[in-house]
Amino acid sequence: MSGTTGGPVLEAAGVGVRFGGIRALDGVGMTLRAGEVCGLIGPNGAGKTTFFDVVSGIRRPDEGRVLLDGEDITRRSPVWRARHGMRRTFQRQQLFGQLTVADNLLVAQEWRGGGGGLAADLLAAPTRRTYERRRRERASSMLHACGLDALAGEYAGALPVGQARMVELARAGVEGARVVLLDEPASGMTDDEICQLKSVIRHLSDQQGCAVLLVEHNVAFVMDLCSRIVVLDLGTVLAEGTPAAVRADPAVRDAYLGPAG
Structure with a gap:
């Protein structure tokens, strides 16, 4: 589990989303702290991906607010959120398949333009060559942390699912991440890949201080990795607490986990 955590980075308060007469989210609130790994679990249709869409700016909530480092970002675009340190992966892979693994990480550092990132690096670096060297060093360091050194020159579109998901994670964490949202990151992975x-993820939280929120149906993976778990059911928070407390909660067992084995 993740170690010591810092102050609040991401906060959601009273978030509500309606699809016609259906309430996909109803008053959902959550706080995520720097260095924390938190799991968001629940049955299919509980509202997990909808919550991710709200937090990442893809969908605007009908009620409630989302704050990043204390600033209300409810109406901010996904691009603005990404420029200010919010990263996300999706259930369906979103790699640049015709680029190499290394180039996927280089692009992740290049696209943000003004407001930090590339612009700040170009101002700080005495030459373009120095900037390029720093950018490649960051990519190389993240590839090494993810065990992807040997795949740096491979085309991303040719990778099997498990390796591709690891590349997505590397791309999300390569530079400037404050919050990382992972949507079913272990899907399609082997046992060895899940260990990696x-x-x-622990490297992102412990060494880089990222706040990590993950949606995942692999309950054993979530229970082992996360220091805190939030359970959604029918668009509301059913339970929240440590893995042990959540596993022991009768309401959670009835709605999602099933009888204790």
């Missing part, structure tokens, strides 16, 4: 995935 845990190591990388």
Whole structure:
């Protein structure tokens, strides 16, 4: 589990989303702290991906607010959020398949333009060559942390699912991440890849101080990795607490986990 955590980075308060007469989210609130790894679990249709869409700016909530470092970002675009340190992966892979693995990480540092990132690096670096060297060093360091050194020159579109998901995580964490949202990151991975995935997520939280929120149906993975778990059911928070407390909660067992084995 993740170690010591810092102050609040991401906060959601009273978030509500309606699809016609259906309430996909109803008054959902959550706080995520720097260095924390938090799991968001629940049955299919509980509202997990909808919550991710709200937090990442893809969907604007009908009620409630989202704050990043204390600033209300409810109406901010996904691009603005990404420029200010919010990263997300999706259930369906979103790699640049015709680029190499290394180039996927280089692009992740290049696209943000003004407001930090590339612009700040160009101002700080005495030459373009120095900037390029720093950018490649960051990519190389993240590839190493993810165990992807040997795949740096491979085309991302040719990778099997588990390796591709690891590249997505590397791309999300390569530079400037404050919050990382992972949507089913262990899907399609082998047991060995899942062990490596845990190591990388812990690296993001412990070494880089990222706040990590993950949606995942692999309950054993979530229970082992996360220091705190939030359970959604029918668009509301059913339970929240440590893995042990959540696993022991009768309401959670009835709605999602099933009888204790």
